[in-house]
Amino acid sequence: MSTREQHDILGELFREDRNLAAVPGLEELDSLIHACLAPKTPQPAARKKVLPLKSKAGASTKKTTHYLREDVFDGLTQAKVILKRLLPAGAKGKASKSNLVNYAVNTLLREIEEKGAQSSIIKKILEKK
Known part of the structure; x- marks a missing residue:
């Protein structure tokens, strides 16, 4: 051709x-x-698990500012002091305020993932509306 x-x-x-x-x-x-x-009918998406939030080797930390009520700030400081007294000598350094916040957020996420709308944090948020 x-x-x-x-x-x-x-x-x-x-x-x-x-x-x-x-x-x-x-x-x-x-x-x-x-x-x-052609658009396909949406398949139910596999729910992405939030947890566990695993710290990655060599992961950096980010400095951030969050405003806490004074009583919450005092409670965080008090929790740090109490934990340092209770923990063995080698683990006292893990009771920093930053680590306590990280533990608290992980615990909060775990509860939300396990209980969904029935979690106590969601109920408390809805009460304050």
Whole structure:
């Protein structure tokens, strides 16, 4: 087949005024392309587990500012002091305020994941509306 006799199939596909019957097989190709692009019915997504929040080796920490009520701040400080008294000598360093906040957030996420809308934190938030 010479160059003059060859059809520009891609040109036919992308032209707005295309005549699908003009090129043999073009209609089938077009329907196949559109069948593959057709939106599929949404499958129920597998619920992504939030937990466990595992610390990654070499992961950095981020400095952040959060405003706490004074009694909560005092409670955090008191919890740190009490834990340092209760923990053995080698583990006292793990009772930092940052670690306590990390433990608390992990515990909170675990409860929300396990109990969902029935978790105590959600109930407390809804009570304060």
